[in-house]
Amino acid sequence: MHRIDVGLAERSYPIHIGRQLFTSLPTLLTDLPGQLCIITNATIAAHYLKPLQAALPESATVIVHEIADGEHAKSISSYGEIMDALIAASFNRDCAILALGGGVVGDLAGFVAATFQRGVDFYQLPTTLLAQVDSSVGGKNAINHPGGKNLIGAFYQPRAVVISTDCLTTLTTRDYACGLAEVVKYGIIYDAQFFAWLEQNAAALNAREPEALAYAICRSCEIKAEIVAADEREQGQRALLNLGHTFGHAIEAEYYTSWHHGEAVAAGTVVAAQYMLQHDELTSADYQRILALLQTFGLPVRAPQLTEAKWQQRMQRDKKVQAGRLRFILPTRIGHAELRTVTDWPGVWQAIRAVTETTR
CATH class of the missing domain: 1.20.1090.10 (Dehydroquinate synthase-like - alpha domain)
Structure with missing residues (x-):
């Protein structure tokens, strides 16, 4: 396993890179809160949702929100649906968002985290090569508008990025x-x-x-x-x-x-x-x-x-x-x-x- 640190003073965080890392989450992410929301899509969930859920603390309240697959899912309506789910589940400022997926999932989840309760923790678990080398790192989060791509967003850094390279075997x-x-x-x-x-x-x-x-x-x-x-x-x-x-x-x-x-x-x-x-x-x-x-x-x-x-x-x-x-x-x-x-x-x-x- 490799570790790279993004140096941003109090917003610094690690990038963990290796194989089968989702099973190692308890040792990599030791400070997960008691309320967790996994944002993913059906394609990714079929491969990686169960292993991720099995690695999370048994005492945690975990909800899963699946979005549609594709760039069109990075929308104002998807953002609103996730906000509705968090509020309906009585999640508070001590919750955390887990982004399980590619760039669309990561961008949307990051913007949710940046704006729910004025900012909650989130973790990037990128499953595509594009997300692993680019969109999961750096804290740029956004949703699209009919007038253009990524026009609504925020700079908001994750607490950690966990890159499990075995995810790439299932990519087209x-x-x-x-x-x-x-x-x-x-x-x-x-x-x-x-x-x-x-x-x-x-x-x-x-x-x-x-x-x-x-x-x-x-x-x-x-x-x-x-x-x-x-x-x-x-x-x-x-x-x-x-x-x-x-x-x-x-x-x-x-x-x-x-x-x-x-x-x-x-x-x-x-x-x-x-x-x-x-x-x-x-x-x-x-x-x-x-x-x-x-x-x-x-x-x-x-x-x-x-x-x-x-x-x-x-x-x-x-x-x-x-x-x-x-x-x-x-x-x-x-x-x-x-x-x-x-x-x-x-x-x-x-x-x-x-x-x-x-x-x-």
């Missing part, structure tokens, strides 16, 4: 690849050596070999922990974690039934890289390495068709927009990226068109 190939998109991101924005390691170990990662997978998760969490500790509320460096996300969220908003988050981020990363390539700020060699690695992991490197007006409309709702001006995370080389305000819309549109699918 597509969902597993979506997690690898976020892993690749860390190499692009922060660690050129890690990117090279991913290139060298791509076959092992595609085969879900335990040792390679454990290292990829640990290094990803280490990088995110370092960035979050330096910039908890995304005032500067933490924005780098959004590489590809401004473009990706626009894709997700328009194609939420057919594009998953990791796929949209992969395509968005290529758009950002293409923009820098066109401006001679990213070498062709680095651009091709990014494309090749994403393709090796089965991720899309072309964006779907959207009108210019739709791209602009969706991206103007991005949380990085400042004074009406678009800001993007742009890679200058593998291992380094920058947050920049971009007023050159024709250049952005040219980059989008260069990597847009001709058919769908």
